[in-house]
Amino acid sequence: MQKLLETFLIGLSTGSIYALMSIALVLVWRSTRVVNFAQAGQAMLSTYIGFEIATRTEIFWLALIIAIAAGALVGAGVDYFFMRVLFKHAVSGPAAVVAPVIATLGLLGLVRSIVGLVWGGEFKSIKAPASTDGFTIGETTLPFSPLNLLIIVTVFIILIALAIIFQRTNLGLSLRASAYAPEIAQLAGIRTARTRTIGWAIAGGVGGVAGMLNTASNFLSPYSLDLLLVFGFIAAVIGGLESMVGSVVGALILGIALTFILNYVGTSLVFIGGFVVLIAVLLLKPDGIMARGKVRRA
Amino acid sequence: MRKKLTLFILLGWILLLIGDRVDELRVYQGAQIAMYAIALxxxxxxxxxxxxxxLGNGAMMAVGGYAAALTLNNLGGPVWFAFVMAVFVSALFGAFLGAAAARLSGPYLAGTTLALAVGLPEIANQFDFLGGVPGLLFDVGFPPERLGEEFTQYKWFFWIATFLALLSLFITSNILQSRYGRTWRAIRSNSLAAELSGVHVGRMKILAFTISSAIAGLAGAVLAMTISLVAPGAYTLALSFALVTGAVLAGVSSLPGVVFGALILVAIPEVADVLATRWGGDENLNNYLPGLIVSVLLILSVIFTPNGPGEKLKSRHHKKG
Structure with missing residues (x-):
């Protein structure tokens, strides 16, 4: 019973990091119709910047805020200097459909190489803002640590902030409008291109938090966020790739499911488990768990 | 058909002659070019x-490589049988995956195959019979004695790789010019129209996935041969990246272009090595410069010539005409 509860709580903490990554992917997908594989690279770059701040000042929260700002700046930059150019060369021919997604892949490779050139390939770590030793109840020490709790709380606060931005502000309204019907939004006087760049910036900031939190409980290397990207994508697919709420639910389900596999079956099956979930969702509920009978794809 | 066969045999003969006249390193790189050409x-x-x-062709190559190594190490038998098994097993794997993939559109398929490319090496790490991190040996043996004592191991690799590349390119080019190639192009241009014309879109997509995986598996086995082992470190995400880059540079829909793409993929580490040495040659530069060049090439080509450099020339030609 105790193991069951622990597994659930740790899964919740893992899943909440996936949630941030999947929200970043969903935000970009809704506004640009591209699955932004470079998100892992953007998050990595902002986390390395956060790492520099964290090692110099030893204040994790300052590093986190700088990482968010860096992530937002990088995200906006990618859209402004890169995606706009890409779409201006709007192409026809066999590669037209696949060009944007391949371009984000190239961007991921570019950021990875630059990070590798500057910081090298060795593992870095950021001192966690809370203890990683488990809580002690009575005589037993749980694997669930204050850090895990802190991750859940931080992600929860960020989700609330996002919900307020999207539901209660004019910016949120124009973000939703330009994602839902860009032409009509434009006719209504929304600068859709600029709104899209802001959407990329928000996604970049959220990705930066995901990178920082992942690194606080793990380590940082030019490859350390690849799995986070994959699990974030799977979570987004579970939620239907359109819905932010869906992707958060998907991420929590995935995090808990994978932690159960880890604790009860073994490490060897964690990735296979995630892949099986992905294939199963794609075959059984291709529009995601939040779909309401609306068919989006042929 | 007969003309093409003659052309391929002539090409093979010329390549063999070239192989006799260049040094060991170039012969080895020739084998790599052949491997990349198959993969592309x-x-x-x-x-x-x-x-x-x-985006996960590296993963398909891994399936072929492991299948070949497991066959040769456990069942023994002639080397060609290991290559046949590589093709067979990866085709089977591709058919299974294709059944899921045929129902997916762009972003879902891209993400799923990327997940595979990230995850498959991890999986290989976890199971003992796949050899873990060090991997499995894959030794195709010494060249036959009747080729003479001068005949080196690398030249033997080159012969095998070139033969397999020419064979697979010949078969592929015939497939692409057949009814199937036409049907695939119809599906790519407008799958709804293709379906209305009586094409089984799903079935044809699965077929394409299966054949493509079989070819990738063969490339994986050839790669395993040139480095004499299969290990997770050989089939990384970086390999999948490089293959996508090579394919875009080759012009995604041109089969002859694959030779050009393969040449560039083999040239990049060489160029990076020269540049890294000139710029001081520290460790990071050596490790990350090739990746930097690959990514920059990929980004530039996908923005400016997404259908390959050849297409740009062709369309300019058309405009003038």
């Missing part, structure tokens, strides 16, 4: 013709 042709068939993106 699998992407051309899948993406350029049937219009399905796969």
């Amino acid at each position: 042709s699998s992407i051309v068939l899948l993406t350029g013709y049937s219009g399905q993106v796969s």
